[in-house]
Amino acid sequence: MTRSRKTTLRLVAVAWPFVLIVLLQTALATFSLQVTSSLRAFVSGESLWSKGQHDALYYLNRYAESGNRSFVARYHQAMAVPLGDRAARLALEADPPDLDAAFRGFVAGGNHPDDIPNVIWLFRYFRWLPVMEACIRDWRTAEGVLMQLLPIGESIDTSRHINENDRRDIIRQLDEINALVTPLTKRFSDRLGEGTRQVQTVLLVSNAVMALVFILLTVWRLNSFLAHRRAIEEQLSHTANHDDLTGLPNRRLFEDRLTRALAEPGSPHALMFIDLDQFKAVNDNGGHAAGDALLRRISHDLDKAIRGVDLLARLGGDEFGIILPNCTPEDALRIGLRLREIAEAIDFVWNGHRYSISASIGVVHLAGLSYTLQEALRAADIACYMAKEKGRNRVHVFETTDAAQTQFTANLNWVQRLHRALEEDSFRLFSQKIATVDGAGAPAEHREILLRLEEDGKLLAPGAFIPAAERFGLMPALDRWVVRHALDIISRRTGAASGTYSINLSGLTLKDDTFLPFLREMLRRSRVPADVLCFEITETSAIENLDDAIAFMNAMRAMGCRFALDDFGVGMSSLTYLKRLPVDYVKIDGSFVRDMLTDKADWMTVEMINQISHLAGRETIAEFVENADILTALRTIGVDYAQGYFLGRPEPFLPDASGTVIPLRRADVA
Structure with missing residues (x-):
């Protein structure tokens, strides 16, 4: 218990300066916010006051010049602002201050009701400051001159018409009042602005000093922690924007920079x-280690x-992608050709095997056309694809x-067509006997279950749409469609x-x-046993991601x-892979x-593949x-099964004509 009390006291001894500084900082921040809000409201009120006195003079002048009585009403409306502010000031200067009257006066002066409490607070508690005292003194002086408008306005109110002599006399008086009140108003505004800046400076310095004290108290305790944290943040930031393997910027940073470049038209x-x-x-052939080494090498070069x-x-x-700022078409092509030569010249040897390296490069000139980010990336991808083609x-x-480019771009329409076919169930299942x-x-x-696409009453073979589906990532959706409908028919x-x-x-x-959970659910719903299914995967796709x-x-x-x-x-046929x-x-390729x-x-x-497979x-x-x-030759070689037009052409894959559901044993898909 004694040790715990000592630990608590030691903790309090270390922590109390920080707690005190935090409390003082909070109080100062609250006070600064209050003062700043009050100054803003005061400046806003001064702006309304200045506009009111200016408009009052202006409308009286207009009346004197035109004799139009509508300007008299506008004069009274404008004059209500400085009169309301005057009533508020007198109420606050009374002993004791009449806060309700001051509030009503400031409302009459056009101030927002939410701002008035701040104005009253600033006037009551800070008018002793020299700068505020000078502002209020200028206010009184300008107000005194402005009050000379009242007898002129009253005389106009009592007389429906004015003669030429009265008109000239009114204009002369207004000019005199304007000559007096204008510099006073300006001085009032300037001093208020100066006072606002002084107060803000004082508050800023006070907050800065308080913050500095807090920093000095904490930095010696937290210096090592902050340094460690900064190092972690920098590492995380670098990791988030750079590729771990090559150290180059990654797609995220690349697209961010490209977006900025595209925002510079022309x-x-x-x-x-x-x-x-x-x-x-x-x-x-060399494994992932060889691939990684090649990527590091070419990134460096x-x-x-x-x-x-x-x-x-x-x-x-x-x-890889490259953004080339301020690069002419000729320079971009020259750089691209040089990079192609560099890639081709790389002498890459791994485990005694020398590999020939080359690169296909697509170049897009961004000037002259307005690209979005996705359009620019798509154009570069198309150009790179065309280089490979x-x-x-x-x-x-x-x-x-470019006609070939246009054709490739047209193939993008397959994306919409395939999406529509999936939504409308426009695909049809066929099957061929084995x-x-x-x-x-x-x-x-x-x-073997085969897929066709029905459009406008015509059936399209897979060769028409599968390449587009593969390129644009729609094959998983097509595979699921086939599995779902095939199981229903089976x-x-x-x-x-x-x-x-x-x-x-x-x-x-x-x-x-997510495909395995999907298949389990489809088997459960259809009650088709899993052992009647044989999934065919191509040699290329299997070897490309062998472990997966x-x-x-x-x-x-x-x-x-x-599986088949x-x-x-046609690919990297190997007994090891097999x-x-x-x-x-x-399946021996046709x-x-x-x-x-x-x-x-x-x-x-054919004979070799058959022997390797049997081995x-x-x-x-x-x-x-x-x-x-051909069938006889295959029998001679010893091939087990055959598939082709001689044995049966593809035909629609349909349920039995009776439409009755065939009872099947439940699939074990747990």
Whole structure:
């Protein structure tokens, strides 16, 4: 108990100066706010007073010149302001002060009711200050001169008409009053302004002194803490705006700088996108460590090659962006060509293997056209894409008149068309038979489910819209549509419980963490057993994200689903990959099967893929089987299954004609 009391006393001894300073600072801040608000209200009232006296003189002059009685009414209205303020001042100078009368007077003077308490407070408690005393003295003096208008106004009120002599006399008096009151009014305004500045200065200095005292008390206690905190904040800020791997600015900082550049209309800025052409091969063959090393190397080389004012950023993966301020089209093209040469000249060796490096570069001139951020990024992306389309390892300058560019831009319309098709269920499911090559085995249904798009009464093949869906990230939505509708149809087909239905999945869906919960829910609703489903993934998409693909496939296999590796032979075909991927079937790409009877290389490729697959314990399916001779050749080689026009063309995938729901066992999807 004694130790606790000593600790508390020690804490109080250390903390009380800080508590006192905080309380004093709070009181001073509150007082400063009150004074500042009062000064603002006082200055506002003075402005209304000055305007009132000026308008009163002006309207009397107008009346004297024109004889129009409407100006007399305006004079009285204007005069009410200084008269109201005068009544308020006299009420406050009375002993004791009449606060209610002062309030009514200031209201008559046009002051806002919320400001009047502040004006009264300032007048009562601070008029002893020299500057305030001088202001009030000038107010009284100017007011005394202004009161000379009252007899003139009264004489005008009692006389409906004035003759020429009266008119000249009134104008002369008004000129004399104006000559006297104008400098007094100005002096009143100047002194009030000076007083306001003095008071604000005093308050500012007082707050600054109090803050300084507080800082001096705290800095010696918190210096190390603040230094540590600043270091963390700087690190977080740098991390938030820079790429961890290369140290370059990231997309967030890049887009912020680009937004600023676009806000300078007419400035000759340029934008550049750079995409490495062989990065995937480096990453796949050498591993992520090789890919990371290449990114660091090319980041360093590109950063050294650009101008000091340029901003190089890593936008993600193997994509880089450069903002080139005040850069002519000729200079931007020259810089782009130099960067292409630098990328091509990189001698990158990893684990004894030398890789050929090149870059596709898109350039956009921002001057002359008004781009939004998204439009500028899209233009640069299109230009970079066109550089790849034209053969890679080149620079393409974005031009609105480029026919190929226009075609690519037109493909963006597919985004809206596909969204509309998803909303309106305009897709149609077809299926194609997959049969055993030797004709043996159970007659269970084995089909690949295919997708078509119906527009204006016509069916469009996947080749028309799948590339756009893949490029613009719509494949996961299409995959879900297919799964949802396929399961609904399978649940109503005879013999579905013993069949096999292959559904294609895109590479993007392999990365979608929400697809597995979605599939579980669809299986639960449809009551289709998971083991009738076989998902086809392409060799390229599987290898591109090998570890993620394996985890994805294992999770679905645990539910009972099977897998087929599609288009095998056109990518980085490898027994190692095949052994690691948990697939049940390997589909031999149809480009080899179609011409295998006339092309010995194709025959050998089919035979090799079949042997590799069987060594890995996988069954094989040959695509594009278009005649009996090909089927016989496949039987000779030992391929397990065949698919193609000879065995059956794609046909609409529909429930049984009876429309009855086929009872299926509940899928185990826990």
